Amino acid sequence: MVTPLSAVPEQRELSTGLIIAGAYADKVRKTLFAQLKDLVKQDKEFAREVARATAELNVVLYNILVNELRVDKGDVVRARISYVVEPSKRVKWLYETLRLEVFKRVPDENVARVVSRMVSEKLTQILESFRRAPAEVEAAVRAFEAPEEEERAPLPPPTPPTPPPAPPVAVVEDVVSHIGSADLIGETVEGGYLIKFASKEGASMGLASVSPSGDEVVVDAVVIYGDKCFRYIVRSKGRREDYEKNPEKVLSDMKKVKPFEISKEQALSLVREKMQSLV
Numbered sequence: 001m002v003t004p005l006s007a008v009p010e011q012r013e014l015s016t017g018l019i020i021a022g023a024y025a026d027k028v029r030k031t032l033f034a035q036l037k038d039l040v041k042q043d044k045e046f047a048r049e050v051a052r053a054t055a056e057l058n059v060v061l062y063n064i065l066v067n068e069l070r071v072d073k074g075d076v077v078r079a080r081i082s083y084v085v086e087p088s089k090r091v092k093w094l095y096e097t098l099r100l101e102v103f104k105r106v107p108d109e110n111v112a113r114v115v116s117r118m119v120s121e122k123l124t125q126i127l128e129s130f131r132r133a134p135a136e137v138e139a140a141v142r143a144f145e146a147p148e149e150e151e152r153a154p155l156p157p158p159t160p161p162t163p164p165p166a167p168p169v170a171v172v173e174d175v176v177s178h179i180g181s182a183d184l185i186g187e188t189v190e191g192g193y194l195i196k197f198a199s200k201e202g203a204s205m206g207l208a209s210v211s212p213s214g215d216e217v218v219v220d221a222v223v224i225y226g227d228k229c230f231r232y233i234v235r236s237k238g239r240r241e242d243y244e245k246n247p248e249k250v251l252s253d254m255k256k257v258k259p260f261e262i263s264k265e266q267a268l269s270l271v272r273e274k275m276q277s278l279v
Contacts, residue, residue: 009087016031020073029058029190033050053090184244193209207271222274230262234257
C-alpha cells in the first residue's frame with residue numbers, strides 16, 4: 001500500500017552509489033524520482049517539488065565537490081543523505097546526515113610516467129632495501145593495509161575512464177541530421193516526456209527524455225547511428241509543454257552541444273532505463 005503524503009513523515013535515504021563526479025547530478029535526479037515514483041503517480045504536481053528538491057541538493061553538492069574539494073569529472077564519488085516528505089508535500093533534506101566519499105582519479109598517463117620512472121631509476125634501490133631489511137620494509141606495507149573490517153567492505157570499482165573527446169561539430173550535426181522524426185511516446189514519472197527517434201527510413205535511432213528542472217528542462221538523448229552510439233545532455237530554457245507540442249525541438253537542442261561517444265551496451269542500457277520511467 002502506498003503511504004499518502006499526509007501521513008507522518010517517514011525518513012528515507014538517498015544514495016548515489018559509486019559514480020563519476022560528472023554524472024552525480026543526473027544520478028541524484030533519477031534516484032529521487034525512482035524512490036518517490038508512487039507518490040508522483042498519485043499527484044502529478046508533486047513532480048515539480050521533486051524536481052525542485054533535486055536541484056537544491058545538486059547545488060549544495062556542486063559547491064562542496066567542485067568549488068571546495070575541486071574534484072575532477074572523472075573522479076569517483078558517493079553521496080548519501082536522509083530526507084523526509086513533509087505533510088505539506090515538501091521534500092526536506094536532512095543536511096546534518098549528508099555523507100560524501102571521494103575517490104580521486106589519477107590520469108593513466110601520470111601512472112604510466114611514474115611506473116616508468118620508478119622502474120628505470122629506483123627499482124634497484126627498492127630491491128636492495130628489501131634484501132637488507134625485509135621485515136622492516138614489509139612492516140611499512142602492513143601498516144598501509146586496511147584493517148580487517150575494512151577489508152570485508154566492498155572496494156570501489158575501477159574508475160570509469162574519462163569519456164573520449166567529442167566528435168567535431170560537423171560530425172555532430174551530421175548525426176542529428178540523419179534523424180528523420182522525433183515523436184512523443186509518453187510521460188515519465190519525473191513529470192517529463194519521452195521522445196523516440198527514427199531514421200528517414202523509419203528505423204529506430206534511440207530516444208530522449210525531457211525532464212523539468214526549475215525554469216529549465218534537461219534533455220538527455222541517446223542516438224544509435226550505425227555502429228556508433230552517442231549521448232547528448234543539454235539544459236535548455238523553456239517549459240516541458242513546449243516539447244509536448246513540438247517534440248522535434250529536442251533536435252535543435254541537441255545541435256547546440258557536442259555529444260560524447262558511448263558503447264552499444266551503455267546505449268541500450270540507457271534506452272531500457274528510460275523506457276522503464278514511463279508512467
